[in-house]
Amino acid sequence: MKNNLFLMMILVLSILTQSSQCEKEKVSTEKSDLAELAITLDQTAWFCADNCRYNFVFREGEVVTRRFSKPNDETPLWTCNRTLSGKDWQAIVEALDIDNLIDTEETIGCPGCADAPIETVRVESGDFAKEVRMNQGESVPSIQPLLDEIRAQAEELKNQENCQ
Template sequence: MKNYLFLLMMMGLLVSCEKNEGNPSEIKQLGYGTSFGICVGYCTNAMLLKSGSVIYSRSGWNDQVTPIKCTENLTQISWDSFKKTVDLSKFFSLPEIIGCPDCADGGAEWLEIEEFSGKKYKVTFEYGNAPEELKNAVAALREQYEKGIHCGES
């Protein structure tokens, strides 16, 4: 009987320690970035947000530009706020490419969402011309990116 109780307690402990990955249709991470095709210097800028952290990165089109990458903490309140700016049903209904991103070197912006289910979708649009469905999210992401624009610089 003692062995049986011990076994039940151990199973209970194992189940309670299992990591909760969230709802499969919930946002696991948000990616945002910009790029310019005809460019010298840091031509691509990206940011990856997930619970607890934000990763900023910048790079160029050649080896002359040293890529920069750094990580900062992201509060749970901020993370929850970012997730609320995106209506997932509207986001997933958008085409992958909107307009003519980076035509005539106008630049491109993108937003990529990955859910806990593994579903990943990216929408790319003309720089500074976010679709109506993404205006709030893009405005919040641009503001966050500006906070880390000099991250990793000496």
């Protein structure tokens, strides 16, 4: 009787242990799946005169840049579609560590408190979507390589005159 009770307890514990283990959502980085991958960087300043918000959407082969006059505007002042080089896209993909992204809190610090500009990074692929908000320029060690890469590319895009 004691043996049966002991075996039953082991069985129940093993079932509970297995059912409580969560599997992280995976984003495939196989070449055939990258066409679905989109990485967005949104930069918003609340107290500004003009060009208060920039939105960059990076996809394989293209980047769409939108500039908004005010933070809550839904219609951009201008939209620019540019070709994204394979080298630039590969740099973004290599900087993306999906496991670290999944483990990163959705809100870092207090974005926008004390009137600081806000950055939002969104990664989407198929049914997967993850967004992280922070004060603009803030360091987030778990996703820093991705932030460094998309921020650098976004700065270059802001400074190009050929879409204004």
